Amino acid sequence: MTQTAPHPAGFDFAAALRAGLALFLQVMIGMMLVLTAGIVAVMTAIAGVLIGTAALVMRFAGGRRARRRTEDTGQEAMTLEARRTPRGWTVE
Numbered sequence: 001m002t003q004t005a006p007h008p009a010g011f012d013f014a015a016a017l018r019a020g021l022a023l024f025l026q027v028m029i030g031m032m033l034v035l036t037a038g039i040v041a042v043m044t045a046i047a048g049v050l051i052g053t054a055a056l057v058m059r060f061a062g063g064r065r066a067r068r069r070t071e072d073t074g075q076e077a078m079t080l081e082a083r084r085t086p087r088g089w090t091v092e
């Protein structure tokens with residue numbers, strides 16, 4: 001027997017409408033997820049640009065004041081010398 005049995009109720013408009021609505025909802029949920037991921041990506045990029053801009057501003061505009069120099073007391077500055085030993089570094 002190779003015949004296909006016919007659908008007992010014929011075309012069911014309510015079932016087709018329900019299936020179409022389910023497909024539409026799935027597509028809309030998928031589009032909302034992609035949109036949300038895109039918004040998060042753009043917000044992350046904007047935050048990175050703002051952090052980079054703040055770092056550049058702090059780097060180039062932060063040190064405009066003249067730095068204090070140590071007052072010359074007439075004595076030579078002490079220079080420490082370090083040498084490596086088996087137990088670590090030793091400062092003399």
